[in-house]
Amino acid sequence: MSTRPEPLFPLFAELESLDGVGPKTARALAQMGVERPRDLLFALPHSVIDRRRRDTVQGAELPAVLTVEVTVGTHRAPRQRSGAYRVQVEDAATGFQLVFFHARPDYLQRVLPPGSRRIVSGKVELFDGIAQMVHPDHILPPEEAGEMPEFEPVYPLTAGVTQKTMARAVRAALARAPDLPEWIDPVQKARAAWPGWRDALAAAHAPEGHVDLAATAPARERLAYDEFMAHQLTLALARARLRRGKGRETHGTGALQAKVLENLEFRPTAAQTRAVEEIAADMRAPRRMNRLLQGDVGAGKTLVAFLALLIAVEAGGQGVMMAPTEILARQHLEGLRPLAEVAGVRLEILTGRDKGATRQAKLVALAEGGIDVLVGTHAVFQKDVAFHDLRLAIVDEQHRFGVRQRLELGRKGARADVLVMTATPIPRSLSLAQYGDMDISLLDEKPPGRQPIRTAMVSTARGEEVVDHLRRAVADGRQAYWVCPLVEESEAVDLIAAEDRFGRLRAALGEGVVGLVHGQMPPEDKDAAMARFQSGETKVLVATTVIEVGVNVPNATIMVIERAEIFGLAQLHQLRGRVGRGSGASTCLLLYQAPLSDSAARRLTTLRDTEDGFRIAQVDLEMRGAGDLIGTAQSGLPRFRVAEVERQAALMAIAQSDARRLLADDPTLETARGQAARTLLWLMGQDEALRLISVG
Known part of the structure; x- marks a missing residue:
């Protein structure tokens, strides 16, 4: 099946083929990455408004969104044009006001004729002891009340798209969602109590409270699993192709x-x-x-x-x-x-x-x-x-x-x-x-004899103390790194910072004691500077982050990281790992400029409190999200719309074993479930993977 399955055609049509989506709305939706009806299916609501009817606003904890049936009373137009237009209304137990700014009186007289019954829904707040609903979201005659859902989904939006437009477009896309054959392993589906694909979509777009918005809600979890499954099937197909390339049996003698x-x-x-x-x-x-x-x-x-x-x-x-x-x-x-x-x-x-x-x-x-x-x-x-x-x-x-x-x-x-x-x-x-x-x-364990590294946070205001500390260490025959920050993307600026620091340390510690390496140097100069430091000829090496990976100088026991707050956590951890490689006790000083932002403080304290790289990586992931952590452009990490890589690792692991098992049983995806899996790959835009299935 090298062409898209026919049942999916309506989901890959132009957005403008949907009811209520014109060229302008289509352009606005494209800003959100919504380019086909299928993208609307996976643009799930992020919250929900409870619009269930109540008899009265009396006794409600305000402010709150409330829906009540009222009798319309008198209209009061403002004295100045910029003032508020007020309509007095009565529900079953009390009176309150509907308030409109920049109102058109003739329009409001038409929508809210005095003496009529209306259902109003919107945010009610207290002003000077009077309950007010400013600009109601809905005003309907009682016979049309059925048009308003009891729970209204709230979608992420972009400029030029309203909740109303979005909800209408989603409804039109859902009407096109076909019944598709099941690609999830039946045992897994039953164990997790997941709905079918189409039912899951319908449920995810009609939440009835915050429980339905959670990643663990059955409908959402199933849709997340579908994304993981498509991704893991793609990886498993790449792996299977690699494994089909015959290897060699290499038997060592020991x-x-x-x-x-x-x-x-x-x-x-x-x-x-x-x-x-x-x-x-x-x-x-x-x-x-x-x-x-x-x-x-x-x-x-x-x-x-x-x-x-x-x-x-x-x-x-x-x-x-x-x-x-x-x-x-x-x-x-x-x-x-x-x-x-x-x-x-x-x-x-x-x-x-x-x-x-x-x-x-x-x-x-x-x-x-x-x-x-x-x-x-x-x-x-x-x-x-x-x-x-x-x-x-x-x-x-x-x-x-x-x-x-x-x-x-x-x-x-x-x-x-x-x-x-x-x-x-x-x-x-x-x-x-x-x-x-x-x-x-x-x-995941350290070899014996590796010394723990003492890590401390030091404000740049105490820079002179750090230089004194280095002076004593050098006198004791120890060596140190001093890493300068990548202040801006321009290497020229970093260079000035590094050369300035090099000049100041040389003045403080003496000629011949301090070396310098940075990204702009010719490779042979860089190697020569590194070699002088490795042999112990220079005692302090001032560097930009070129030393991040791999350099090994067992005698270096001090790592100073200047402006540590602007480095990423993983990078700080890599830099710190340049010391603690010999038998001497090692120190890492995180020089920061106060005041620290909350996230910078969390990065530095995490580093200070643990040396466990996996723990550090986990915090980094929680703080930055998957895409930033490895740079989405070069990471090959797909953009999941429903699934959350950080929080749903266990789900991803199940999808991986399921995908591998499916391909082990059905390498060319020919069985009924295999064919369904092909449809999933097309649906998720991973159809490239189907080319990896070899013929025969």
Whole structure:
């Protein structure tokens, strides 16, 4: 079924084909992302007004929206044109006033003739002890009262669209919603007591109180599940396609791994051991591995990665480890070198800096199998780079690496296993949404011997004390980072801030003690400045956020983050992770400019109170929402209209296992439920995914 199913045609027609939607309204709705009748179905009300009738306004807790039947009394026009026009009315027990500003008296005489019975509904408030309903929302003769719902849904609006227009457009769209075959697993649907799709829509648009507006209301939960299901089906289809590409069975002997483990000064954590076992099992299987290794700062990903690379070498193949920047690639090389020496494997690096004969010699060695493990930047992607037998590709720092690069890498080693590493802890809900096509290994414990980092908040007014603290630390032979803020998007301004701070610290601490790195420097100058700091030649490194990922200087025990309140939580956590890597006690000072906003205060106190990256990521998610957390543009995260990624992680997990199970039983979606699932993908605009279903 490569074309849209016919029952869905009316939902994908032009908006103007709906009753009451003209070109102007259609343009206004498009501002809200509503472009087709189907979009109106998922534009759910955010609150509800109770318009049930009562006999009298007397005894009601005011202010409140009330609906009563009244007898119309006298009209009082204002003395000045700008004054209020008042109509006295009587309900079953008391009198009150209807108040209108900028009124047209002839119109009001027509709508509210004295002596007539009318039903009025609107907000009633007390002014000088008199109950008033200012500009009633509804004025109807009693025989037309049926037109007003007892509970009126309130929709999010945009300029040029009123509640009335929106409600009418939604009603017209609902009238077009067809009965669709059920795509949810019947057992799941019964267990959750969810209505069918069409009934769920009708109920979600007709809430009868606040309970019906909650994400847990059966109708809303079902519609959220549909969105998750479509998204997870798409990821599962991508995953199935990847797995159909035949992998290689890579069986390690354990001999090289044993050498490394014998020479370690500590035992690997249970989490590290478990991750290596999961990776080894994937590599032994005939399918291609597609796994994410997720670990907090300092959880020991490097060891896990190297043991995985050794499995490839033990099986007679090669491994490659790729980093997003040259600095990081060189650092991986430094980190892996001692392990490689112990294991007796040939380790080499390839970056854009390799030129001429050196580069040629490396390429020959690589193609002939003279290099076991290659570390590199994306230079590894270049056309002339060929491996003798690539078994495992490890990609560091996932978010700089889209799905497209993952596929590109797959072409290098036609059937190489892929392991992606990220040091950004991601809450479970987001990792399901973003990496649902991958299997996930978590490193959720710290290796023994990692020192806790003491974190303190210090006002910039006490800047001089911080400089004194640094002076003493440097005298004791310790090292420190001083991170300058990215004040504006312009790097030129940041540069001035960084150079200014560098000048002031150099004046305070002495020539040759302070180094500087920033994004505008040529790569070789940046590397040279980093190298001087790593070797201990400079004691304090002033930097913009270029040092966020990966730099490893065990002797650095102080991290000063200037204007910490303008950094994001995850970024602060990454920066703090640059210290606490050696045996010395470490400190992180969050320099902030008072007064702090509520959200800035929450970010800084969260960081001060915990080092658990997953806890920090969860708070970050609650504060910023999913889209901002990973930048929706590059996150591949769909825009859910009903579902809430942050709050409905458990629902997403059920959708993931359901989608995977459905495809395991029915890989080409041919059964009745499979066909229904295809309709769901079309309905949710995920029909691209259907192209991933291979023929036969």
